[in-house]
Amino acid sequence: LELILDGKDETLTIRIIGELVATTCASLREVVTDSITRKPKRIVLDMSGVPFVDTSGLGVLVGLRATLKTNKIDLEVVNPSERVVNVFRLTKLDGVFGISSG
Amino acid sequence: MPGDVERVVPMANKGERGWRVLVLSADRSGDLSATISLVAEVFPTINEDDLLGRVHRERVDAVVLEAGSPLIDVVSLIHDIRARQKSTRFLPILVAVDRSEVLLREQAFMAGATDVIDLPIEAIETKARLEQILRSRSWHAQLAESDATLERERRETAAARHELMPREMPQLPGWEFAARIRNLGRFTGDSYDVYRVSPNRVVISVADALGSDVVSLIRLAMVRGWVRAVCGRAGTVAEAMEELNALMLDTFGDDGRFVTLYLGFLDPATARLVHGCAGFIEPVLWGESTSSQLTLGLEGGPPLGVSSEVVYRESELVLDVGSRLILGTHALQREHVAPGSLAERIAAGSRLSATRMAEQLATGEPHPGEGSSASTRDVTFIVIQRRREVPVEPG
Numbered sequence: 426l427e428l429i430l431d432g433k434d435e436t437l438t439i440r441i442i443g444e445l446v447a448t449t450c451a452s453l454r455e456v457v458t459d460s461i462t463r464k465p466k467r468i469v470l471d472m473s474g475v476p477f478v479d480t481s482g483l484g485v486l487v488g489l490r491a492t493l494k495t496n497k498i499d500l501e502v503v504n505p506s507e508r509v510v511n512v513f514r515l516t517k518l519d520g521v522f523g524i525s526s527g
Numbered sequence: 528m529p530g531d532v533e534r535v536v537p538m539a540n541k542g543e544r545g546w547r548v549l550v551l552s553a554d555r556s557g558d559l560s561a562t563i564s565l566v567a568e569v570f571p572t573i574n575e576d577d578l579l580g581r582v583h584r585e586r587v588d589a590v591v592l593e594a595g596s597p598l599i600d601v602v603s604l605i606h607d608i609r610a611r612q613k614s615t616r617f618l619p620i621l622v623a624v625d626r627s628e629v630l631l632r633e634q635a636f637m638a639g640a641t642d643v644i645d646l647p648i649e650a651i652e653t654k655a656r657l658e659q660i661l662r663s664r665s666w667h668a669q670l671a672e673s674d675a676t677l678e679r680e681r682r683e684t685a686a687a688r689h690e691l692m693p694r695e696m697p698q699l700p701g702w703e704f705a706a707r708i709r710n711l712g713r714f715t716g717d718s719y720d721v722y723r724v725s726p727n728r729v730v731i732s733v734a735d736a737l738g739s740d741v742v743s744l745i746r747l748a749m750v751r752g753w754v755r756a757v758c759g760r761a762g763t764v765a766e767a768m769e770e771l772n773a774l775m776l777d778t779f780g781d782d783g784r785f786v787t788l789y790l791g792f793l794d795p796a797t798a799r800l801v802h803g804c805a806g807f808i809e810p811v812l813w814g815e816s817t818s819s820q821l822t823l824g825l826e827g828g829p830p831l832g833v834s835s836e837v838v839y840r841e842s843e844l845v846l847d848v849g850s851r852l853i854l855g856t857h858a859l860q861r862e863h864v865a866p867g868s869l870a871e872r873i874a875a876g877s878r879l880s881a882t883r884m885a886e887q888l889a890t891g892e893p894h895p896g897e898g899s900s901a902s903t904r905d906v907t908f909i910v911i912q913r914r915r916e917v918p919v920e921p922g
Contacts, residue, residue, distance in 0.1 A: 480787075484737040487833050488783020516787065516806040517829045521837070 427474075428456050435466035442474035445482030454485045461496050468493060473504035478512050490522065546661045547586060551578045551604075552593035552623060558648045559623055563591060565650075566658045575604055582608055582615055588661055589619040591644065594631050601631075605638040617667070619660045623648070684744050691718045691751050697729055699795045701914050704731075705882040707889035709906040716743040716786075717856035717907045720751060723795075730758045731791040733807065733909060735856045737784045737830075746779065750786050750831070764790050764803045768828065768839035772805065775832035785830035789854055793846075798913055800852070803841040806830030808855070813873055815849025851881060851912040855888065881912040 426449035427442040437460055443449060457468060470486075472478075478486075486502070493500045502522045505513070513519040546567035551574070552559050560569045567588065572578040582590060590608065594601040601622055608615050622635040623644040632643050641660060644653050696704040704721050716736030723729045732754045736743040753774050754767075761767035768790055775786065789810065791802030802810075804827030812821040826840035846852065853873055869888075876884040888908040 480735075480737050484783045484785060486783070487781070487785055487830075491781040491783065515808050517804070517827055518806065518833070521829050521834055 426450070426452050428453060430456070430460070432463065432465065436469060437463060437465040437467070438469040438471055440471040440474060444477045444479075445472075445475050445485070446477065446479040447481035450482045450485040454489060457489050458492065461493070461498065465498060467499040467501060469501045469503055471504050472502060472509055473506070475509055476506065478509050480516075483512070483516060483518060486522065487518070546588040548589045548591055548657075548661075549578055549581055549585075549587050550591045550593075551575065551599060552591065558650070559591065559593065559644070559646075562648055562650045562653045563657060565654045567661060575599065575607075578604070579607055579611070582618070583611055587618065588664055589621060589641075589657070591621045591623060591657075593646075594622050594624040594635060595628060595646075601640075602634055602638040605635070605640055609639050619664055621657065621660070680741070681739075684741055687744055688716075688718060688747065691720075691748055693720055693722060696721050697723050699723075699729070702795055703881040703912045703914055704729075704909070705880075705885040705912075706907065706909045707882075707885040708908075709889040715739050715856075716747050718747050718751060719854075719907055719909055720754065721909070722755075724759045727794045727796060728758075729793040729795055730754070731789070731793060731802075731854075731909070731911065732758070733789045733854050733856060733907065735787045735807070737786070742784065746775075746784065746786060749778065750775070750788070754788075754790070758790070758792070764792055764801050764841040765839045768803055768805050768831070768841075772828075772831045772837070772839070773835065776835050779832060781833060781835075785832040787830045793911070798846045799843065800846055801841050801843045803827045803839055805839060806833070810855075811853040811870065811873055812844070812846075813851045813853065813877060814847065815851075815877075821850075846911075846913045848913055851884070851910055853884075853888070854909040854911075856907040881910040885910040 426445070429440040429442070431438045431440070439453075439456065439460075441453065445453065460468065490500050500522075502524045505524060510519070510524065513522065513524060547570060548563050548567040549570050549572055550560055550563060551572045560571065563569050570581070570585075570587075572581060578590070581587070592599060592601050592604060605620055605622075608618060608620060619641040620639065621642050621644050622632075622640045623646050624631050624635060626645045626647075635643055642656060644656070692706075692708075696706065706719050706721070716738055717734065719731075719733045721729065721731050732751075734747060734750050734754070736747040736750065750771065753771055757767045757770050757774075761770065768788065771788065785806065787804075787806035787808075789802065789804050789807040791800050793800045802825065804825055806829050807827070809823055809825045812823050814821045823844070824842065826842045828837045828839040855869070872888060873884070876887045879887065885908045888910075889906055
């Protein structure tokens with residue numbers, strides 16, 4: 426999993442490249458958790474480079490959402506592919522995350 | 528004295544480490560054994576048979592063979608050591624060989640030697656090299672032990688998960704309930720439960736806890752207990768799911784390790800099914816008269832343990848005679864996003880009994896289009912079929 430970080434103003438954008446699955450998702454959790462010390466107001470996960478998410482990947486996203494909420498940091502998931510959006514819809518997590526296309 | 532530099536060379540403590548090395552060598556000078564003894568306890572052997580016998584009888588950490596002696600066929604000996612037992616397949620074998628014997632050195636490596644020791648012996652380098660090899664062996668042994676412990680725990684966890692499953696399915700006239708698990712020997716967090724709590728309520732639950740460890744098993748066991756406790760008294764499926772969600776969040780917090788759940792209350796007398804999903808993939812309803820998949824449009828909500836700010840909804844349907852409901856914990860494996868594959872298998876098995884269909888779905892070969900993850904994960908399928916219109920006697 427490749428993670429490209431771009432911090433502007435108080436927003437940290439993390440571009441994720443690769444499948445967000447059981448074998449890869451721990452690195453995203455680690456990077457986002459470490460980023461809390463930068464004190465951003467918002468973390469944007471750009472998922473345009475993510476072809477597939479499994480339940481472990483979703484679990485990491487749900488856990489991060491809770492951790493960031495505790496730290497008063499907004500989490501936004503943007504640009505997911507149709508396939509990834511479908512996974513969010515199937516699990517009814519689309520309503521939990523503020524998923525947008527841009 | 529001030530200004531003096533004391534150079535401390537740590538000595539290998541062979542007693543503490545307890546490494547044991549078998550040596551087969553002419554070693555007339557005694558240099559080879561003396562060097563090895565700096566690192567490990569040396570056990571000389573008298574010939575090839577003696578060495579082979581002791582390798583397999585005793586605890587040995589390494590073998591050192593002196594090549595070049597007409598009495599020792601190093602290549603055959605290495606083959607014999609490696610071939611005899613699993614435990615000696617990766618035993619370090621060092622071959623002491625004259626620096627100029629390039630061909631013999633190559634043959635030793637080709638035969639499976641771990642390393643070579645140059646002759647005439649260079650004590651410091653040999654000691655360091657041997658120590659490194661023995662240390663690596665200790666690490667590998669520790670890793671192998673840890674792996675074996677983990678594997679044992681995984682199997683015990685998988686076995687404990689099976690204890691959570693119902694021993695038998697309800698036997699009701701006009702209904703067939705069947706469940707099958709594709710068990711690959713590893714624990715995954717899925718479980719099911721089908722039981723009758725009252726004349727008019729059969730509870731059907733399928734849960735999938737995120738993760739494949741003991742934590743998942745504990746959550747699964749607790750959710751199963753909660754489902755049994757809540758569904759006996761809950762008025763509706765939606766109420767039950769809301770209570771279960773609250774219990775999850777109160778107990779575990781929202782740490783991301785959610786549980787997906789299908790929950791249904793079936794009245795066997797009227798065939799009315801009230802059901803809902805918490806992050807669980809919508810079941811498939813197969814109609815006998817239409818021989819096709821019917822749209823459920825099942826209401827629900829996100830998985831349990833994600834958020835307290837959700838409202839769970841339920842849906843209702845009446846199962847027609849011949850129709851069957853298929854529930855699977857194949858959720859979010861790749862085949863689910865390869866449209867059609869599961870539906871095709873259901874269609875292919877539509878003339879089978881519910882039991883046979885569940886077997887076929889759970890144990891069948893992955894369908895083309897199913898990705899690699901489909902074959903590495905346990906999968907549970909439940910098939911509920913309304914067979915014929917036989918009214919169920921209350922009580």
